[in-house]
Amino acid sequence: MPDASPAPAVSGPRRLKLCFVIEKLADRSGGAERVLIETANALADRGHQVELLSHEFRGKPPFYPLRFGVVHTNLRPPRVNRRRIRRHFDALRESLHARFKVVPAPLDRLLWLSKNGGFWRRLERHLAANRPDAVIAFMPPAITALALAEPGYPVRRLASMHNAPEQDFHNPARWDPSPLDRKRRLALMPRMDRILVLLPEYRDWYPPALREKAVVMPNAVTPVAPRLLKRAGRGPLVISVGRLATVKRHELLIDAWARIGAEFPDWELRIFGTGPLEAALKARIEQAGLGGKVRLMGHTQHIMKQYLAASLLAHPAEFEGFPLAVTEALAAGLPVVGFEDCSGVNRLVRDGENGLLVPAAGDRTENFAAALTGLMRDETRRRSLGAAGPASMMDYTPDKVIDLWEDVLGAQQMEAGT
Amino acid sequence: MSRLDVLMPHFRDPEGLALSLASVAGQSWTGDIRIIIVDDGSPGADFRAVEALAAAQELPVVLERNTVNRGRPYTRNRLLDAIDSPYVAWLDAGDVWYPAKIEKQFEQFSRLRLAGEDITRYWITCHYDWQWTGRKPRLIHQDTGERQVRELMLGRKLRAYLWTLLGTAESFRAAGRFDERLPRLQDLDYFLRFVLGGGTLTVPEKTRALCLYHKSDLGRNAREIRRCNRLIRDKYNPHLRIYGPAFLRTIRYNADMLAARFAGNNGERLKQLYYMGSAVADHPKRAVGAMRHHLLRAGK
Numbered sequence: 001m002p003d004a005s006p007a008p009a010v011s012g013p014r015r016l017k018l019c020f021v022i023e024k025l026a027d028r029s030g031g032a033e034r035v036l037i038e039t040a041n042a043l044a045d046r047g048h049q050v051e052l053l054s055h056e057f058r059g060k061p062p063f064y065p066l067r068f069g070v071v072h073t074n075l076r077p078p079r080v081n082r083r084r085i086r087r088h089f090d091a092l093r094e095s096l097h098a099r100f101k102v103v104p105a106p107l108d109r110l111l112w113l114s115k116n117g118g119f120w121r122r123l124e125r126h127l128a129a130n131r132p133d134a135v136i137a138f139m140p141p142a143i144t145a146l147a148l149a150e151p152g153y154p155v156r157r158l159a160s161m162h163n164a165p166e167q168d169f170h171n172p173a174r175w176d177p178s179p180l181d182r183k184r185r186l187a188l189m190p191r192m193d194r195i196l197v198l199l200p201e202y203r204d205w206y207p208p209a210l211r212e213k214a215v216v217m218p219n220a221v222t223p224v225a226p227r228l229l230k231r232a233g234r235g236p237l238v239i240s241v242g243r244l245a246t247v248k249r250h251e252l253l254i255d256a257w258a259r260i261g262a263e264f265p266d267w268e269l270r271i272f273g274t275g276p277l278e279a280a281l282k283a284r285i286e287q288a289g290l291g292g293k294v295r296l297m298g299h300t301q302h303i304m305k306q307y308l309a310a311s312l313l314a315h316p317a318e319f320e321g322f323p324l325a326v327t328e329a330l331a332a333g334l335p336v337v338g339f340e341d342c343s344g345v346n347r348l349v350r351d352g353e354n355g356l357l358v359p360a361a362g363d364r365t366e367n368f369a370a371a372l373t374g375l376m377r378d379e380t381r382r383r384s385l386g387a388a389g390p391a392s393m394m395d396y397t398p399d400k401v402i403d404l405w406e407d408v409l410g411a412q413q414m415e416a417g418t
Numbered sequence: 419m420s421r422l423d424v425l426m427p428h429f430r431d432p433e434g435l436a437l438s439l440a441s442v443a444g445q446s447w448t449g450d451i452r453i454i455i456v457d458d459g460s461p462g463a464d465f466r467a468v469e470a471l472a473a474a475q476e477l478p479v480v481l482e483r484n485t486v487n488r489g490r491p492y493t494r495n496r497l498l499d500a501i502d503s504p505y506v507a508w509l510d511a512g513d514v515w516y517p518a519k520i521e522k523q524f525e526q527f528s529r530l531r532l533a534g535e536d537i538t539r540y541w542i543t544c545h546y547d548w549q550w551t552g553r554k555p556r557l558i559h560q561d562t563g564e565r566q567v568r569e570l571m572l573g574r575k576l577r578a579y580l581w582t583l584l585g586t587a588e589s590f591r592a593a594g595r596f597d598e599r600l601p602r603l604q605d606l607d608y609f610l611r612f613v614l615g616g617g618t619l620t621v622p623e624k625t626r627a628l629c630l631y632h633k634s635d636l637g638r639n640a641r642e643i644r645r646c647n648r649l650i651r652d653k654y655n656p657h658l659r660i661y662g663p664a665f666l667r668t669i670r671y672n673a674d675m676l677a678a679r680f681a682g683n684n685g686e687r688l689k690q691l692y693y694m695g696s697a698v699a700d701h702p703k704r705a706v707g708a709m710r711h712h713l714l715r716a717g718k
Contacts, residue, residue, distance in 0.1 A: 015595065049594035049611075059660075068539055069592030069615040073656050081662045122656075129652035131599075 016409055017049045019132040021123065023141040025072070026058035029299065030243065031324045032162040034064055035219050036138050041067040042220070042402045043409075053126065055119040055145070075122040101177045108180045115176065120145040127151035134409050136160055136196075140168055140175045140185050147188035156410065159192040160217070163321040164343040165205040194408055198322035199347050215408055220401035221327040221393045224304070229333050229390065232308040234382075236267040238372065239310040241303060241325035242317065244275030244296075249316045251277075251284055256316075256369035258288040264376055269294040269314070272303060307332035311382055312375055316358075316368055320344030330354055331393045335385035337371050339364070354388040420449035421503035422520065423587070426511060427493040429458040432467035434512030434632075441629075442509065443477060447520040452503060453479045456496045459487035491596035491604045494580075498595065501587045508580040512632050515581075519544060519628040523584035526622040538592070541585040541612060543576075543619050544628035551634045557627050562619045567654075568661050570609050571669050576619065578609035582629060589617060597653075602638075602646040610654055640681035640689055647673035671701035675708075 020040050025033055036052070044050045044067045052062070052072045057079060062072060079087060093114055103111050123145045127135060134156035137146040143159040167174055169186050176182075189195060189210055196217035197203050203214040242248040250271055257269050271281070271294070278296065285294045300306065307313070313329035315338040320326070323344050326336050330348065336355035338345035349355040358364075358371045375382050424442055428435050435455070442453060453475065457468055465483065472479040482496060497508075507523075509515060523542040530537050543562065547555035560582065561575035569576040593612040596604045613619065622628070651658065651669065658666060674697035681689035698705040 017594070044592070047591065066616070068536075068589075068617070069594070071611060071614045073614075075656050077656075077659050081659065125652070126656065129649065129655070 015047045015049065016133040017131070018043060018409065019051050019053055019127070019130070019135045020138065021053045021135060021142040021146055022138040023054065023119065024056045024058075025052065025054040025062045026056055026060035026074070027063050029063040032138055033062065034324065035162070037062060037064040037066060038220065039402070039405060040070055042398060043405060044070045046402065046406065051130070051132070053123065055122065073126070075126055076118070102179065105180075108178055112178060112180050112184075116141070116144065120148040124149035124151055127155060128153075131155075134158060138162065143192070144181075144185060144188055147191040157192050158194045158196060158408065159189065160196045161202065161321070162198065164319050165197070165202050167319055196408065199344065201343075201347070217404060217408065218396045218401060219322045219324060219327065220398040221331050221396040222398055223390065223393065224332045228308060232333060234311045235309060236264070237310040238267065238269045238312045238314050238376070239272060239306055240269070240314045241272045241306075241329075242315070242323075243273050244271075244277040244281055246277065247318050249318055250281050252316045252365050252368060253314050254281065254284050254288060254290065254294055255365045256372060257294055258290060259365070259369045260373050260376075261290060261293055263373065267293075267376060270297050270306070271295070272297045272300055272306065274299050303328070304332060307334050310334055312337060312372065314368075314372060315345060317342050317345065323348070327393055327396065330389035333386040333389045335375065335382055335389065337368070337375065339368075348392075350392065354385055354392045356385075420505060420524065422449055422451050422505045422507060423501050423503040424451060424453045425494070425497040425501070425506060425508045426453060426455045427458060427490055427497060428455055428460065428468060428511040429487065429490075429493075430460045430464050431511045432464055432471060435468060436471055437514055438509050438511050439471060439475060441515040443475065444517050445515065445520045446517045447524060449524070451477050453477055454497055454500045455479060455481050456493045456500070457481070457483045458490065458493040459484045489598065489601050491598045491600055494596045494604065495598070498590060501590065504587055505584065506587050506590050507584045510581050513581045514630040516628050516630070520584060522622040522625050522628060526620065527584070529623070530620070538586045538588045539617050541583050541589060541617060541619050543582040543621055545621065545626060546579070546582055547627040547630045549630055549632050551632070555630060560619070560621050562621050566613045566619055567610060567657055568665065570606060570613065571658060573672065578606040579631065580605045580608070581631070593617070599649060600646050602643045603650055607650055607653065610650070614654075614657060638680045638684070640677040640684065640686060640693065643680055644673060644677035644693065647676070667701040668704065671697045671704050674700055
């Protein structure tokens with residue numbers, strides 16, 4: 001029988017057209033890149049149309065897999081198709097960028113434009129042509145480009161910050177070292193409709209006018225299935241997970257192990273990650289005679305297996321945003337040892353509940369070694385701290401975090417009809 | 419039993435719709451078919467005719483209506499919202515499926531499944547007959563080889579026509595929404611997004627034409643098609659640029675020549691000359707080649 005029916009009213013969250021912007025994404029396995037892709041995938045799963053924009057010469061795909069339907073667009077034109085004269089000009093510009101990091105005014109404006117103008121203009125053109133409902137820029141270079149872009153329609157702009165604000169806005173060692181860039185990073189923030197910060201204390205850092213725009217948007221933490229937690233076979237193993245870079249202070253961990261290793265001959269320290277300090281850390285391990293007991297493991301696709309096999313996560317980092325390694329370890333029932341003055345870590349690790357916060361005063365290496373020793377000797381305490389980990393991460397389940405994203409993006413406005 | 423939604427936009431063409439509906443009813447595929455028609459604000463008499471057609475069908479029909487004319491992309495978005503079956507095919511009022519179309523396309527899905535492929539990442543297109551008003555039908559092959567973005571933009575070996583497709587509901591949802599700023603070429607935009615999002619177009623093996631497309635340029639707005647082509651080039655510029663400057667010149671040339679053809683068929687000679695001039699400026703070498711080809715043909 002034919003069934004000629006009137007138009008049904010369609011209601012539910014609005015399906016949005018979203019763009020995530022990040023300067024570099026090709027083959028990058030960092031925490032922010034992972035959060036970006038996981039968020040983009042989860043929003044695509046909820047029916048939103050998602051595009052990822054990057055601006056880089058490397059033509060490689062993202063390290064983390066994209067959900068079917070999520071488009072990755074690299075806004076930077078490939079070098080190969082440029083005219084020879086343009087290629088020479090680009091090479092000259094890049095050598096100038098590398099050589100002159102900081103120049104006096106007014107040349108600094110010229111240098112800044114030469115470095116950043118392409119990203120901002122190309123982003124502007126792309127947004128004007130595609131007209132997404134909202135654009136989410138990850139980390140300062142992309143946020144600056146988004147703030148300056150004038151796509152010709154009222155686009156919703158969101159800045160997603162992935163570190164403690166003082167690191168993103170004031171640390172000359174991070175991002176572009178020129179004072180002009182640092183000044184502009186903060187000066188352009190009022191152009192954002194929302195500033196997404198990882199923790200409530202990061203919101204309080206902003207001046208009152210910006211604080212109103214700041215929304216706490218934690219990273220999502222996937223709970224570990226209880227059957228896996230039950231089956232976890234924890235051995236005499238301490239792990240550390242993170243990029244081999246100065247900020248993670250792996251050298252402090254190696255020095256601490258050199259002091260306590262003799263007392264725990266069965267225990268092993270495995271450091272997962274890659275980075276610029278790999279050779280230096282390897283040399284330090286050899287120098288301390290720790291070969292075989294302290295191992296650099298490189299990158300692994302199966303880090304959860306390690307969280308379930310280890311007894312402790314050592315995380316002596318200097319500062320963090322919302323450290324994924326710490327959240328994943330806690331979700332996997334692994335006690336975490338970190339410093340009390342490390343941003344991010346000191347919010348997620350509750351001293352004496354799901355891990356230990358080591359005092360910053362005095363000899364840090366000695367303090368860290370003492371904290372590790374205490375826990376390595378005391379299995380009962382390790383078990384009790386580990387048992388509290390999964391529950392402490394329940395506020396950050398993917399469903400809750402993606403609901404929050406939809407709320408911030410305006411998708412929760414109910415749409416009647418079509 | 420597999421279930422299929424056939425999505426049909428309609429505007430002021432009940433006769434064409436009747437032809438299309440008859441071709442759906444005549445399919446050799448034996449699964450459950452549901453037809454969804456969204457009328458894009460046709461005047462009362464036309465809509466009444468559509469209601470009568472819907473009521474006369476043996477297959478289940480869902481009929482929806484835009485209260486005013488909102489354009490094809492909007493209407494297609496309404497059709498996307500109405501999907502309820504796991505498989506989806508499209509058919510524009512006036513175009514015709516040959517009886518084996520859906521059956522052959524489902525066979526291709528079975529082959530993909532047997533090969534261990536994830537079928538949500540595939541759209542099955544098909545070869546088709548191209549029927550210009552007053553001429554004999556011409557068989558058009560869809561060549562679904564590599565570099566599908568490039569081929570879709572060139573539009574010679576692979577063309578973006580929704581009514582050739584069979585896909586899963588999930589695949590059509592993943593491709594997003596139709597861009598309501600594109601009164602023309604919204605199919606091309608939708609296909610490009612599907613392929614860039616990780617999708618692949620494929621054709622059933624060993625088949626000839628599986629549907630018939632009635633083609634006419636009459637009344638098609640030359641300026642509009644040129645504007646739509648420009649918008650698509652702007653939207654996908656970073657993806658198109660990787661094929662090099664010659665490719666970019668070619669697609670600009672093709673767009674101008676298409677606009678010139680529309681203008682010519684509508685009797686707008688000045689506009690036609692303007693667009694042809696623009697095409698020559700886009701790609702002089704290609705223009706000279708095309709002219710030589712035409713002269714040689716005329717000489718023969």
